[in-house]
Amino acid sequence: xLTLGVCVTGCSTISGSGTSQxxxxxxxxxxxxxxxxxxxDMSNDEGTWFVVTPGSTMVHRSNKDLQVVCRKTGV
Numbered sequence: 001x002l003t004l005g006v007c008v009t010g011c012s013t014i015s016g017s018g019t020s021q022x023x024x025x026x027x028x029x030x031x032x033x034x035x036x037x038x039x040x041d042m043s044n045d046e047g048t049w050f051v052v053t054p055g056s057t058m059v060h061r062s063n064k065d066l067q068v069v070c071r072k073t074g075v
Contacts, residue, residue, distance in 0.1 A: 027054075027070050039052055039071055040055075046064075
């Protein structure tokens with residue numbers, strides 16, 4: 001069974017300048033060790049973005065939640 005934790009870093013508000021924001025994603029195993037190579041889909045009402053961990057991408061800011069789903073086969 002895969003237990004996957006996701007750490008997403010970035011500002012939690014939409015105040016400030018610009019309509020985009022860089023988001024960094026890391027995935028970890030249940031024991032806290034880093035798990036590289038997970039494929040993550042991130043989406044909100046402004047669009048969908050993809051990243052392989054560890055990695056970063058630019059997302060469009062929104063006042064809605066950013067949904068993050070990560071998967072890695074064979075783990």
